[in-house]
Amino acid sequence: MALKLSYFDIRGLAEPIRLLLVDKQVAFDDHRISRDQWAEIKPKMIFGQVPCLLSGDEEIVQSGAILRHLARVHGLNGNNETETTFIDMFFEGLRDLHNKYAQMIYGNYENGKEAYIKDTLPGELARLEKLFRTYKNGEHYVAGDKESYADYVLFEELDIHLILSPTALDGTPILKKFHERFAERPNIKAYLNKRAAVNPPVNGNGKQ
Ligand SMILES: N[C@@H](CCC(=O)N[C@@H](CS)C(=O)NCC(=O)O)C(=O)O
Structure with missing residues (x-):
């Protein structure tokens, strides 16, 4: 199932989701929305916000719901x-x-x-x-x-x-x-090394 994760080009609420996908070696389109693109995309989002995970035709928003969805799919939800x-x-x-x-x-x-x-x-x-x-x-x-x-x-x-x-x-x-x-x-380490070269801001206002 093709996955597309839409969020801004920051770590923010999407980063734990990215880390999970990277660690589990799940391929996904890491779609980074620019501020200019946002005005057009916002009205299309269920709550007018991101992150949004598109899984095939299914649109999932709310970072907690996205994480729990992935947890169920990838066995990351405990044993009982x-x-x-x-x-x-x-x-x-x-x-x-x-x-x-x-x-x-x-x-x-x-x-x-x-x-x-x-x-x-x-x-x-x-x-x-x-x-x-x-x-x-x-x-x-x-x-x-x-x-x-x-x-x-x-x-x-x-x-x-x-x-x-x-x-x-x-x-x-x-x-x-x-x-x-x-x-x-290993997968986290490789991702962190790659990310360090780009060093995306943690938060949308550049403060961290
Ligand atoms: N409860 C939501 C909050 C989502 C949220 O606050 N998204 C912010 C970015 S961190 C956003 O889309 N801001 C742009 C806007 O509201 O126009 C979640 O956990 O996903």
């Missing part, structure tokens, strides 16, 4: 209902953190960045690390031995926070190790 629920819960927790990050990035970067790094982030990461240790003490993936869609989201979330603050993970060694391990997965 308990694991799937845990993975979803972990993902929603990551989404909450990302919303706080995005509020600061888009709404209060100049005045809010330092307070976000110092006051908000450590507690958020500590909570995530505690949850991450639920399965096998966090030695592998979110739900234990096998990767899930939430691992791609977690990796990207940690990665962008390291861009924001290179010492961001110093207080959460288990998450730091996960980030290092995940970056070494």
